[in-house]
Amino acid sequence: MPETGPRNPDPQGQDEPWVSSAIPAREHAADLPAAGGPAHAGRASKRARKAKAQERHSPLFLWVKEVATVVLVAIVLSFLIKTFLFRAFYIPSESMVNTLDVNDRIFVNLLVPEPFALERGDVVVFKDTQGWLVPAAQKAAGPFSWAQDGLTFIGLLPDNSEQHLVKRVVGLPGDHVVCCDAGGRLMVNGAPLDESYINPAEVPQARDFDVVVPDGKVWVMGDNRNHSADSRAHPDSNGGFVNIADIEGRAAVIAWPLNRIGGLDNYPDVFRDVPAPAGK
Numbered sequence: 001m002p003e004t005g006p007r008n009p010d011p012q013g014q015d016e017p018w019v020s021s022a023i024p025a026r027e028h029a030a031d032l033p034a035a036g037g038p039a040h041a042g043r044a045s046k047r048a049r050k051a052k053a054q055e056r057h058s059p060l061f062l063w064v065k066e067v068a069t070v071v072l073v074a075i076v077l078s079f080l081i082k083t084f085l086f087r088a089f090y091i092p093s094e095s096m097v098n099t100l101d102v103n104d105r106i107f108v109n110l111l112v113p114e115p116f117a118l119e120r121g122d123v124v125v126f127k128d129t130q131g132w133l134v135p136a137a138q139k140a141a142g143p144f145s146w147a148q149d150g151l152t153f154i155g156l157l158p159d160n161s162e163q164h165l166v167k168r169v170v171g172l173p174g175d176h177v178v179c180c181d182a183g184g185r186l187m188v189n190g191a192p193l194d195e196s197y198i199n200p201a202e203v204p205q206a207r208d209f210d211v212v213v214p215d216g217k218v219w220v221m222g223d224n225r226n227h228s229a230d231s232r233a234h235p236d237s238n239g240g241f242v243n244i245a246d247i248e249g250r251a252a253v254i255a256w257p258l259n260r261i262g263g264l265d266n267y268p269d270v271f272r273d274v275p276a277p278a279g280k
Helices: 025-033 040-054 059-084 145-154
Strands: 007-009 013-015 086-090 103-111 123-127 163-173 176-179 187-188 210-212 219-221 248-256
Touching: 007 059, 086 248, 163 176, 163 187
Parallel strands: none
Antiparallel strands: 007 013, 086 103, 103 248, 123 163, 123 248, 163 219, 176 187, 176 210
């Protein structure tokens, strides 16, 4: 049989056949991973991860993620604005016509009366802690009442609980408010007022009163004088005065309906000639 390689001489003089370093085919095959083994599993896992990555970055997924982020940010901002800056309210009565109509929606500046002080002529929204209003009847819960309550809580819907009132501040703490002079005009600290904000459709009926506003309180009246149960109508409840602590804020803007959008004026010219209260 012919030799397949050179022979090395044996130290004892015998020839020893040369051994090839090639791995036998049978042993080499045994070292290869079998089908369905770890290498195959690794490739399948890589494909699965790639598919998941594509799913996460699909246009639909990105769009849904972006919309959800925008909605979440809007909810958080609305809650913060409603809590610290502005709050929406609904006008249920005609006591402030023509300044405010029934069903108007307004935004109230919560920075008044603190840290910014009230001024005469400000239109304010305040909680009914003195029982001026008839208690609202309990409304039956509808199928979407929870949604309405939630949107009101975060500030996306106006407060329509009907347990708030809106009036104009006429007298600040210390002011002497009297009705009326010979011409039927209201007087504050002896100065008669030409109240250009009063509803011009009717001549206000004179209802005599003479009050000095205590500290921590204000005297309020509706612009629709003949149809407003304001400070004049509640002398037996806190003297007709409103506690400044009960004031939610100053009505700043009519937000709805669209044809009435605009800011609310406190008519500084009306009160320009009013002197400071006695002793201040």
